[in-house]
Amino acid sequence: MLSPRFLLLRSAASFTARSFCAGGVSKPGRAPDMAEGDPLLHVSNVRNRLREIVGASTNWRDHQQAMSERLSLSSMLAKSQNDLPAKTMKDSYLEVHLPLGSEPQLREKYLTFHNTVRFGRILEDLDSLAVLISYSHTYNPTLKKSPLSIVTALVDKIDMRQHVIYPDCDIKFTGHVTWVGKTSIEAKMHMSQYVNGAYTPVLDATFVMVARDPENKRAAFVNPLKPEGPEEEKLFQEGEANKSRRVALSTASLLKVAPTDEERKIVHSLFLNTLDTKTVSFRSRILPPNSVWMEDAKVKGLEICHPQERNIFNRIFGGFLMRKAYELGWANACSFGGCRPSLVAVDDILFQKPVDIGSLLLLSSQVCYTQGNHIQVRVHSEVFDPLTRQHNTTNVFHFTFISDRGVPNIIPMTYGESMLYLDGKRHFNQTVEP
Secondary structure (H helix, E strand, O other): OOOHHHHHHHOOOOOOOHHHHOOOOOOOOOOHHHOOOOOOEEHHHHHHHHHHHHOOOOOHHHHHHHHHHHHHHHHHOOOOHHHOOOEOHHHHOEEEEEOOOOOHHHHHHHEOOOOOEOHHHHHHHHHHHHHHHHHHHOOOOOOOOOOOEEEEEEEEEEEEOOOOOOOOOOEEEEEEEEEEOOOEEEEEEEEEEEEOOEEEEEEEEEEEEEEEOOOOOOEOOOOOEOOOHHHHHHHHHHHHHHHHHHHHHHHOOOOOOOOOHHHHHHHHHHHHHOEOOOOOOOOOEOOOOOEEEHHHOEEEEEEEOOHHHEOOOOEEOHHHHHHHHHHHHHHHHHHHHOOOOEEEEEEEEEEOOOOEOOOEEEEEEEEEEEEOOEEEEEEEEEEEEOOOOEEEEEEEEEEEEEOOOOOOEEEOOOHHHHHHHHHHHHHHHOOOOO
């Protein structure tokens, strides 16, 4: 059955924000801790702080020069993790504010046509915050610039705890490091919104970051983490369990091993349900009622990667990639289900390769699994080199949406589509209670 927190997702998206955001304050959705003059970290300053940490520039030409100067920082890298002091979870704790209620001029960037908040923008903010949290963990007060290049390796999970994000209520992000390996960092973040005089949880997110050298070519060591107390020890053990789970999922990937016996039966049942009973042929296929062939549930897009979307290391910002993938996946789910869907979860976004500035980025969205009124969407992104005609995968995104009505069944026709179906089913099952 569905997790209780996902039952909240059935709320209607058309509620007006103002009826909920007034919480006994002078303006709708204005939280007391976001009053003018309060020295809190503003979401617009997160990327500025990241530029200061690594010595990047806001100017494209200056930025290239600054990155070349980072090469001299290689000598400051630790030779082993034992050379670095242990840090606590408190050392990396950050609180960042997005004052949509207190600062109306911010809303246009985040506003949709339907007067809701663009979730793609929230993904961008989460990605930047995860990087800053990681730099807070590795902070060395004796160095003016960090020699580390910390980038997003994986979005392990984003669970939605509320369906509606109001466009004129203040938002608060909090987060800190919860686990580290030798060169990797897990950061957990929470987003809440000031509604009816109190902060209400909106989402929980887990990102995995990796540290690399100043040239972003090889792995670099990060400070060990020292949990303090049973609560932090529990978070650390959860991080260990998450790592083991990711290894197990990678080992059992359908790109590496055959489906399980149960999964093979599912594929064969789908095949039998599409056979034309009037003929004795494996090739004669008929689409069952209330169904759509998987081939007909695709939406594709193309992005030219301009310098404006670069990150602090002169590559395309990971948050931008997530935003574009999410918006394409949402559009596909909307077209497939015939109504505006709501996001249930983001699962297992893998960053395989960085995207260079100037690249042609091809995005392909595929509805790969449906159940009841849920739609599982997979978005595959790749860069295309027009000179060599080569395609290289950069990211794979998984999104689970829910519709306010039943949706058609998605039906695979080929063996490859059947594997996509099973993979989608596996990701969907991770968003419901076992």
